[in-house]
Amino acid sequence: MSDVIEQLQSITTHVDKAISEMLPIAYPDELYKASRYLPDAGGKRLRPATLVLAAQAVGSNLNDVLPAAVSVELVHNFTLIHDDIMDEDSFRRGMEAVHVKWGLAGAILAGDTLYSKAFEILAGMDNDPARLNKCIELLSQTCTQICEGQWMDIEFEHRDDVTKEEYLEMVEKKTSVLYAAAAKSGAILGGASDEVANSLYDFGRLIGVGFQIYDDVLDLITPEDVLGKVRGSDLMEGKKTLIALHAINNGVDLKIFGKGSAEKSEIEEAVKVLEESGSIDYAQELAFSYIQEGKEKLKVLPDSDSKATLLEIADYMIERKY
Amino acid sequence: MSDVIEQLQSITTHVDKAISEMLPIAYPDELYKASRYLPDAGGKRLRPATLVLAAQAVGSNLNDVLPAAVSVELVHNFTLIHDDIMDEDSFRRGMEAVHVKWGLAGAILAGDTLYSKAFEILAGMDNDPARLNKCIELLSQTCTQICEGQWMDIEFEHRDDVTKEEYLEMVEKKTSVLYAAAAKSGAILGGASDEVANSLYDFGRLIGVGFQIYDDVLDLITPEDVLGKVRGSDLMEGKKTLIALHAINNGVDLKIFGKGSAEKSEIEEAVKVLEESGSIDYAQELAFSYIQEGKEKLKVLPDSDSKATLLEIADYMIERKY
Numbered sequence: 339m340s341d342v343i344e345q346l347q348s349i350t351t352h353v354d355k356a357i358s359e360m361l362p363i364a365y366p367d368e369l370y371k372a373s374r375y376l377p378d379a380g381g382k383r384l385r386p387a388t389l390v391l392a393a394q395a396v397g398s399n400l401n402d403v404l405p406a407a408v409s410v411e412l413v414h415n416f417t418l419i420h421d422d423i424m425d426e427d428s429f430r431r432g433m434e435a436v437h438v439k440w441g442l443a444g445a446i447l448a449g450d451t452l453y454s455k456a457f458e459i460l461a462g463m464d465n466d467p468a469r470l471n472k473c474i475e476l477l478s479q480t481c482t483q484i485c486e487g488q489w490m491d492i493e494f495e496h497r498d499d500v501t502k503e504e505y506l507e508m509v510e511k512k513t514s515v516l517y518a519a520a521a522k523s524g525a526i527l528g529g530a531s532d533e534v535a536n537s538l539y540d541f542g543r544l545i546g547v548g549f550q551i552y553d554d555v556l557d558l559i560t561p562e563d564v565l566g567k568v569r570g571s572d573l574m575e576g577k578k579t580l581i582a583l584h585a586i587n588n589g590v591d592l593k594i595f596g597k598g599s600a601e602k603s604e605i606e607e608a609v610k611v612l613e614e615s616g617s618i619d620y621a622q623e624l625a626f627s628y629i630q631e632g633k634e635k636l637k638v639l640p641d642s643d644s645k646a647t648l649l650e651i652a653d654y655m656i657e658r659k660y
Numbered sequence: 661m662s663d664v665i666e667q668l669q670s671i672t673t674h675v676d677k678a679i680s681e682m683l684p685i686a687y688p689d690e691l692y693k694a695s696r697y698l699p700d701a702g703g704k705r706l707r708p709a710t711l712v713l714a715a716q717a718v719g720s721n722l723n724d725v726l727p728a729a730v731s732v733e734l735v736h737n738f739t740l741i742h743d744d745i746m747d748e749d750s751f752r753r754g755m756e757a758v759h760v761k762w763g764l765a766g767a768i769l770a771g772d773t774l775y776s777k778a779f780e781i782l783a784g785m786d787n788d789p790a791r792l793n794k795c796i797e798l799l800s801q802t803c804t805q806i807c808e809g810q811w812m813d814i815e816f817e818h819r820d821d822v823t824k825e826e827y828l829e830m831v832e833k834k835t836s837v838l839y840a841a842a843a844k845s846g847a848i849l850g851g852a853s854d855e856v857a858n859s860l861y862d863f864g865r866l867i868g869v870g871f872q873i874y875d876d877v878l879d880l881i882t883p884e885d886v887l888g889k890v891r892g893s894d895l896m897e898g899k900k901t902l903i904a905l906h907a908i909n910n911g912v913d914l915k916i917f918g919k920g921s922a923e924k925s926e927i928e929e930a931v932k933v934l935e936e937s938g939s940i941d942y943a944q945e946l947a948f949s950y951i952q953e954g955k956e957k958l959k960v961l962p963d964s965d966s967k968a969t970l971l972e973i974a975d976y977m978i979e980r981k982y
Contacts, residue, residue, distance in 0.1 A: 340702075365808070365809045366808055366812055366815060368810060368811070369807065369811040384725040420768050420769075420772060423764070423765075423768060424764070424765035424768060424769070425924060442745070442746070443745075443746035443814055444811075446742055446745060446746060446768065447742075447746070447810060447811050449772075450742060450771075450775070450803070450807050451807040451808075451915050453772070453775055453776075453803070454775075454801075454803035454804040454807065455804060457779055457796065457799075457800035457803075458800040458804060460802055461793055461796040461797035461800055462797050467760075467789035467790040467793045469794070470789075470793055471783050471789050471792055471793060471796070474779065474793075474796055475780060475782040475784050477779075477785035478776045478777075478779035478780035479776075479780055480780075481775070481776035482773060482776040482777060482780060484685070485691065485769050485772050485773040485776065486688055486691060486773075487689045488688070488693040488769060489766075489769050490688055492765055493688060493690075603782045622686060645833055648908070
């Protein structure tokens with residue numbers, strides 16, 4: 339386990355416990371079992387941890403913002419359940435996807451339930467109503483953007499003219515706005531000024547984009563046994579990642595692009611070609627610069643352990659192995 | 661058009677206009693077209709009208725609560741889109757369902773977008789933060805209950821031992837809590853006391869249950885050209901309506917129950933059998949008593965035109981022909 343993930347243990351333990359308490363198995367039991375299935379399977383809890391650390395960094399504490407942390411984690415899991423249906427992915431976190439285990443209707447409803455529970459838990463928090471409303475408005479806007487990002491991602495599959503700017507907008511909406519909302523919500527609930535809250539939003543947004551670009555890099559450079567899925571799967575699926583876009587724009591001949599499957603030797607050749615064309619380096623350097631820019635946004639915060647951990651989360655985005 | 665629907669015209673015109681303004685077609689356009697497709701197709705707008713009338717009846721006005729009225733209408737439409745996927749219904753309001761026109765992924769995302777937009781619009785309202793917060797918590801709890809009700813409805817299809825109490829709980833969650841939330845939200849935003857707000861909740865809940873029970877009656881007693889769908893379709897689908905439960909409990913032999921399809925003469929015979937067993941009367945009388953009980957809850961309100969229209973909406977639930 340990486341150092342930062344270990345440091346987050348004390349927060350994630352509280353988040354795990356709070357999920358069980360705030361999303362109890364109630365009647366109809368099977369609906370709640372389907373809703374709890376993914377959140378209970380764990381995950382790194384980077385989004386709720388970011389929220390808690392942001393609150394701590396502006397002078398608040400874990401207990402006062404824990405429900406909001408649960409809320410962003412439930413939103414994240416809701417998007418995973420519905421995305422797996424849309425992308426026809428049968429596995430998630432090494433387990434059967436919710437729609438495989440509970441069927442289409444079950445998965446739609448499990449996602450919808452997490453969605454409403456997220457807002458229920460947030461609205462029911464014991465905090466200043468005006469601050470709470472700001473967070474609710476932010477989270478709902480964020481959910482809308484996630485839908486827009488997922489729509490764009492699906493649309494891009496059928497287009498040959500996706501630009502770098504469009505890719506970055508898609509990634510920002512699909513992935514990074516939830517990190518941004520988590521960081522800003524922590525600041526708002528902790529009573530930070532608008533300036534600090536907005537800087538934390540930018541921090542989350544920038545490291546979220548860096549995270550996703552680096553994810554595309556990991557798909558190519560990570561051995562399969564570490565990655566947990568087939569290496570180069572993005573390439574074979576014809577996903578318009580930044581790496582693929584760079585290669586296409588530079589006239590690189592990617593033989594396996596969009597072919598659905600390929601031999602190990604073909605994948606290795608493709609990775610070599612992408613290394614030589616500078617496409618992997620290009621994406622990796624862009625990811626690094628997003629992380630760097632994100633970290634600079636934290637200059638508005640006074641030094642603290644929590645701030646230090648937020649900076650380590652930013653670095654972790656581009657240091658992690660999977 | 662019935663008298664009450666005509667009386668609601670001035671409210672529904674505002675609601676229609678507000679939906680266009682608050683849910684503009686933005687990028688990615690096709691997502692917003694899919695999201696707007698059902699709301700734009702009209703409908704009676706009974707839920708937003710109930711919210712506006714409740715607010716007026718406690719001394720507020722249409723303009724001050726219009727966003728909240730749009731919000732409950734969007735939630736209603738979100739549930740219709742996802743329900744049509746789950747129930748594999750291909751038509752809605754005489755048009756192709758969203759999942760038929762935009763595919764599964766498109767319909768899931770269109771529904772999810774309406775869901776988040778509903779909360780975005782509500783949280784962004786210009787009203788007292790504490791009141792807004794109460795409404796958001798209420799609406800999110802309501803959405804959770806709608807999910808529970810839909811889950812129960814699906815589960816009941818595979819069970820032979822559904823009780824009247826379970827049926828009523830399902831109907832309350834799936835249908836009536838949104839009427840209840842609409843009425844109560846109008847009261848809360850209008851500044852009513854908790855006592856008045858809770859009475860309005862009960863009003864909405866009771867007339868909502870009456871509405872749904874009467875819907876099951878209409879399925880049997882309404883000629884097809886008025887109903888817009890095959891008469892007796894609930895029976896043929898084997899739906900455990902209150903009428904079916906009453907008949908089964910009284911040992912009535914319903915030959916076409918759950919048979920998928922039937923000749924016109926068989927349906928007429930089934931209706932006759934259900935009339936003779938008193939099953940239709942039983943449901944009709946129960947619907948009437950719910951409406952009556954609901955109307956009594958409005959005694960907490962001073963007399964006004966808006967109160968009078970709320971009472972007419974209650975009557976309309978069991979007077980309408982479709």
